[in-house]
Amino acid sequence: MMKHEHTAGACPDLDREVACVQDIRVAYRPPLAPAKTAVRTASLRLERGASLGIVGPNGAGKTTLMRVLAGLIRPVSGDVRVLGLDPARARHRLMRRTGVLLSGTRHYPERWTVGDALRFTAALYGAPRERLAELVRVFGLAGKERQQITTLSLGNRQRLSLAAVFVHDPELVLLDEPTLALDGATVEAFAAFLKDRLRQGKSAIVTSHDYAALGRLVDDVLVIEDGVTRVPDQPLDRYARLLIFTDRAVDAALPPGVKKLPGRLEMPNDPRLMARVLDRLDAEGVKVLEMRTQSGVEAVAMGKGEAR
Numbered sequence: 001m002m003k004h005e006h007t008a009g010a011c012p013d014l015d016r017e018v019a020c021v022q023d024i025r026v027a028y029r030p031p032l033a034p035a036k037t038a039v040r041t042a043s044l045r046l047e048r049g050a051s052l053g054i055v056g057p058n059g060a061g062k063t064t065l066m067r068v069l070a071g072l073i074r075p076v077s078g079d080v081r082v083l084g085l086d087p088a089r090a091r092h093r094l095m096r097r098t099g100v101l102l103s104g105t106r107h108y109p110e111r112w113t114v115g116d117a118l119r120f121t122a123a124l125y126g127a128p129r130e131r132l133a134e135l136v137r138v139f140g141l142a143g144k145e146r147q148q149i150t151t152l153s154l155g156n157r158q159r160l161s162l163a164a165v166f167v168h169d170p171e172l173v174l175l176d177e178p179t180l181a182l183d184g185a186t187v188e189a190f191a192a193f194l195k196d197r198l199r200q201g202k203s204a205i206v207t208s209h210d211y212a213a214l215g216r217l218v219d220d221v222l223v224i225e226d227g228v229t230r231v232p233d234q235p236l237d238r239y240a241r242l243l244i245f246t247d248r249a250v251d252a253a254l255p256p257g258v259k260k261l262p263g264r265l266e267m268p269n270d271p272r273l274m275a276r277v278l279d280r281l282d283a284e285g286v287k288v289l290e291m292r293t294q295s296g297v298e299a300v301a302m303g304k305g306e307a308r
Contacts, residue, residue: 011045011081018172018203019046019069024078026064026227038064039075040227048171051194051204053218055211055301061227062207063102066176069205070100083171096125099170101178106161110150114141114160117149118167125168135163138193140186154181162190175206179213191216211302215295223300236296240269243294244277247287252280269293 011020026039039061046052054062067073068080071087071094080087083097108117118132136142139159144152152160158181165173179187194204194217208214214221223230232239244265255276259266267273281288 010079013084015084016047017045017081018048018083019044019205020079020081021045021065021068022079024068024075024080026061026068026073026075028073037227039068039224042078042224042227042229044222044229046203046205048203049198049201050220051198051206051218053214053221053297053301054205054207054224055214055221055297056224060224062224063176065224065229066102066174066205066207069174070098070102072102096168097171099165099168099173101161101165101174102176105157105180106164108149108160110148112149113146114149114152115145117160118145118163121164121167127168131167131169132163135166138189139163140189155183155186158182159186170202172203172205175204177208178206178217179208179210182213187213187216211298212295214301215297218297221297221300232296232300236300239296239299241294241299242267242269242274243290243292244274244281244288245290246281247289250281250284250286252284252286254280266294 011017011022014020021042021044024039024042025037026042027035027037029035042061042065044052044054044065054065056062064073068075069082069087071082071089071091074088082094085094087094108120112120114136118135119129121127122129122132136145139162141156141159141163144156149157149160158178162175162178165175178190182190191213198204198219204218206214206217208217220236221232223232244267245263246265249262250260250265254260254265255273257267257273258277265277267277278288
């Protein structure tokens with residue numbers, strides 16, 4: 001699980017933690033421009049076997065934080081540890097223990113085939129080729145091993161990028177927008193694959209603007225806004241919501257906790273409350289067009305920080 005509490009100073013030396021960021025600040029100086037602060041103060045803690053989503057608006061510092069964890073950027077202050085190591089100083093050692101996907105995709109020579117890219121990645125990490133067959137199956141690349149990368153659709157390129165991340169069975173994966181261009185079935189298969197890895201003690205940190213997909217991939221969430229991180233005030237399951245879409249506006253009085261929004265009702269994901277609301281809608285002749293649940297991750301990411 002992610003630890004919500006933290007104290008000022010350096011990251012503690014705990015074997016069960018795979019990632020720790022403690023009060024970091026990240027700044028850079030663009031050419032011919034004054035220095036800019038990308039992250040003002042950020043902290044996170046992640047234990048083995050846990051998954052964490054990082055959410056926030058564009059420019060909030062999500063990708064910068066991921067680059068810090070990957071060892072590509074060194075913060076100007078604060079402390080960072082990934083698998084017990086300083087990622088900026090020990091990046092070459094961490095490469096064999098982590099899998100990184102930044103900016104949503106990986107790039108290979110376009111004349112290569114899918115099989116070429118996966119075999120090259122396996123050779124690069126010294127990973128057994130036997131693992132490739134499972135990844136081809138999980139990410140829907142079966143039958144495409146001989147297809148040139150240049151002919152792949154955007155979705156299939158993304159599947160290839162994701163498969164390459166897991167070739168060497170990393171302890172921790174850092175995934176920036178991993179569901180870009182993926183269809184729902186592939187997201188579900190990926191989520192099941194990721195959950196199975198968590199049960200094996202592997203860990204994941206994921207950023208995404210697709211909050212519904214993110215809710216399927218991670219168990220906890222960290223919000224970053226204006227370069228500052230914060231955690232939800234309550235356990236995520238208390239933020240979960242039920243959305244009921246109706247054929248017209250609802251005029252009737254509804255039980256406490258039910259919000260009337262244009263075209264839909266929103267309420268805590270409580271079966272007893274749902275039954276009362278559906279009875280009231282039926283009595284008023286209001287038709288239910290669709291019902292769906294909104295995970296706690298999705299609700300927090302969309303700024304609906306009201307716990308039930």
